Amino acid sequence: MSEPGTDAEVEFLTTYDPSKYAPVAVTVDVVLLTVRAGRLAVLLVERKGHPFQGRWALPGGFVEPDDDLDGAAQRELEEETGVLIAGEVAGVHLGHLEQLRSYGAPGRDPRMRVVSVAYVGFTARDEAIAGSDAADARFWAVDDLAIRGIGSADGVPLAFDHDRIVADGIERARAKLEYTTLATAFLDEPFTLGELRRVYEAVWGESLHEGNFRRKVLSTPGFVETTGETAQTVGRPAALYRRGGATRLHPAILRP
Amino acid sequence: MSEPGTDAEVEFLTTYDPSKYAPVAVTVDVVLLTVRAGRLAVLLVERKGHPFQGRWALPGGFVEPDDDLDGAAQRELEEETGVLIAGEVAGVHLGHLEQLRSYGAPGRDPRMRVVSVAYVGFTARDEAIAGSDAADARFWAVDDLAIRGIGSADGVPLAFDHDRIVADGIERARAKLEYTTLATAFLDEPFTLGELRRVYEAVWGESLHEGNFRRKVLSTPGFVETTGETAQTVGRPAALYRRGGATRLHPAILRP
């Protein structure tokens, strides 16, 4: 058992042989999703340098010595967009950010060995992000991108293996909406049940039955809670809701 | 767009500045689970050196230059146990191995910055592994370990943050058994429905109703297929099954 400060450990720490491991760079990449105009969209950054100059890529960067991985993902996102995503600040809900998976195939970056820890995030703050000073960052509707099984083959191609990372992030989002209340992370409060349903429809790419969806959401304790207010767009005024305390749905809302 | 071999790219490759990123070691760690004597168990290795000398840790090691991450996980497991886990060789099913998540908090290894990509695996081959030449590797029942929410606080403590990795691996296994057919990866063929049910009970830590479980499994097309043979242990002879072609369960078998 290691006792901090013993001679054995100090000796070990100083004699640890760095040639035992291959040099690897570790980066974080973030798949930040939002729903704009009823379409699922992902934040991408135009690459300034080689390789893949001019192509669109996920925001991300190297892990700094004092970052933990979650912190690195948040920091990179804030650096590229000026907007903080995860958590809650001064009572304002800022969306959701969670680790997706890691990608480390040799050659996925032609410069050197890079292992990327990917994150996936959900946000409603697409206007704040698109309007930030990072003019090279914008949201792309995912079905305008060249991603197998999601966009069209002649869509916009992405840099590196980011098409696969986006695909995995979308699949994570689709699954999360089934068994958690995270669809509300795509919305600012207050929101209507129609807006919430359109989040599901955009993420799943399926239309949902209005009446059944309403019954399901309102019968799940803590999914949403009523504000008593109503909103007027087109059609009948809609009741306004805010997020409830529940995080998981049981039973789940299954994809059609 | 990058054209391989252009002057611009060649220049970039040679002028890439290694001081831009912090040195990080990348390792893989494997949470290999099995069911022995009706208890969920995990493969651990006794540490020979500092830090955490003498404590039990997950099998793992550095990612080699030509490994992809999945390959590194398989190789490390084979090096430590002499047994191949993932895939299928000569018609023999060798279990299941998938990426879990990555762990990279600063200080999680006192020697240096290490990012570990963790994998979780399921196997029936606990005898082959325990009987291999790696005498320092053995399966531990998870509830004999000091893992919050799973074992007892005075159980065997693990090295590094491996208690949390094991906990995350167990949670992944519990979730996977709900919506996939991977419970069969814990069993050699052929198997009885009673053996399959005891896998669920060991992983979930809950007892299941025999009749309802049978109805559910047999009514899911492709979960198992009958062999026509029967096995005799204690009680009435039980029909023997092998894995079917299905991989996902819909609807899922929900934990009680």
Add this chain to the structure above:
DNA sequence: GTAATAGTGTCTGTGAGACATTATGGC
């Protein structure tokens, strides 16, 4: 009026939970 969305009510089939009962082996 029409169009569009919000909201309510009802029927029906599927499937899970609970329970009882029978079958077939070892001892």
Add this chain to the structure above:
DNA sequence: GCCATAATGTCTCACAGACACTATTAC
């Protein structure tokens, strides 16, 4: 005989899918 496990049958309740219908706004 008893005990243990396998295997079958049945009742009931929850809930999702489908559908019809009403309500309230803008135009």
